[in-house]
Amino acid sequence: MTITPETIAELRGLLEITSPLPWEWTEDLTALPFRAYYQLRVATSDATLITAAVNALPALLDAAERLAVVTAERDALAASVARVRELHVMHPDDCKCLERMFGGECFHHGGCEACRCKFPCSTLAALDGSGS
Numbered sequence: 226m227t228i229t230p231e232t233i234a235e236l237r238g239l240l241e242i243t244s245p246l247p248w249e250w251t252e253d254l255t256a257l258p259f260r261a262y263y264q265l266r267v268a269t270s271d272a273t274l275i276t277a278a279v280n281a282l283p284a285l286l287d288a289a290e291r292l293a294v295v296t297a298e299r300d301a302l303a304a305s306v307a308r309v310r311e312l313h314v315m316h317p318d319d320c321k322c323l324e325r326m327f328g329g330e331c332f333h334h335g336g337c338e339a340c341r342c343k344f345p346c347s348t349l350a351a352l353d354g355s356g357s
């Protein structure tokens with residue numbers, strides 16, 4: 226089952242029309258609120274799970290919504306890192322730098338195309354977690 230925003234909205238809507246939380250498991254039918262028209266026949270262990278799951282549902286829905294936000298933020302950051310990595314590549318050996326056009330050596334050979342530092346540059350080291 227995928228938890229979509231629609232699923233979250235549906236579950237929040239159901240929480241609004243059911244008995245208020247927290248639910249408690251009881252075998253005492255006289256303890257049921259006036260809105261309890263039906264009995265649900267389940268094993269005690271199942272009822273314990275149902276009660277615990279319903280009571281945890283608001284927090285779980287909050288977590289699911291937060292996960293969607295965090296995932297979107299993570300994806301945006303990963304895209305930013307990918308764009309930076311695409312810039313910080315080694316200067317190509319077959320470059321068209323002016324020095325080479327006049328038969329000389331390119332000063333940028335072995336360097337980063339973006340920042341001209343020795344490749345791999347400090348930017349890539351930082352992205353890899355080894356920079357200082």
Ligand SMILES: [Zn+2]
Pocket residue numbers: 313314337338339340341342346347348349
């Ligand atoms: Zn660089």
Ligand SMILES: [Zn+2]
Pocket residue numbers: 316317320321322331332333334
């Ligand atoms: Zn060059």
